[in-house]
Amino acid sequence: MYQLLCPDAMPESLFDIDFDKLTDLGIKGIIFDLDNTIIPWDSSEMCPDICAWLTEVLGKGFKVSIVSNNWHSRVRKIANRLDVPFVARAYKPAKFGFRSALATMELGPEETAVVGDQLFTDVLGGNRLGLFTIWVKPLTRNEFVGTKIKRYMESWVVRRLRAKGLIR
Template sequence: MFSKFKPTWMFNNIYAITPEFLKANKITTILTDLDNTLIPWDTKKSTHQLKNWLTVMHNNGIQVIVISNNSFNRVNSAIASLNVPFISRALKPLNFGIKRAIKNYNLNPNQVIMVGDQLMTDILASNNSGVKSILVKPLVASDAWNTKPNRMIEHAIWKQLYKKYPDLKWR
């Protein structure tokens, strides 16, 4: 059962994800979580670093779509200046948001990757949708109130994951 929580890869942050890596793995589209993956959960501000990363992806033909469990208003106001399409209230770990993106944007699931900071939502949703995944470390150590219980369960899941997959490594 713990294989459902296993990320395909683990990176320290989104900036470690390069077009070269994606192309080598035949990935054309990044579906990404918002809170604590692109932007800290408690701010609306994006950084120059994030804008640059999005520009590099765009210039390399990599599509980026935000898939967030948060509300339309939160997602819309956080990424308004970034010109990135999004799906809000995605109900991760259920597969609805990812499936909707695959259908709406006519994507090949084999060429899609889901990026996020939570095993229990982002990574479980990717495995439930049959797409590859990258787990990143959360941008800030704190979490929204509704994420805190997930982190406690995550802790227990990690123990099992490391036992079962001793080669899991952060890049």
């Protein structure tokens, strides 16, 4: 149970993701969550530094797609800006959004990482499919009220994972 909630990596921020390590692991594609991972939850714009960083990631040759639980137009706008495929209303931790992204990228789960800010959607969903899961801190503390409740549950899980020695 706890293994499914345990991220494979917990970098300080997006910018600290170790792409050389991902390449060594055979990772060729990255699925990004949208809200509070690459854009703040309360904004419809990407920060220029994140936009530049994502362009760099694409430039390194990684395939990129966005899988979001948010609605279509919001997700499409950002995906179009980056010129990457997307799945909206993915109902993560359901598997179908991730599966659809894998099919579009023509990659297997063992070749793909997922980057997201939520344990119960991004990390749980990614682990269910055997993706390499990267848990990043949310871009803003301003969140949907349901998410705030999940944050309390996340901190409880993190304490359990630490106690079990699964994460540092």
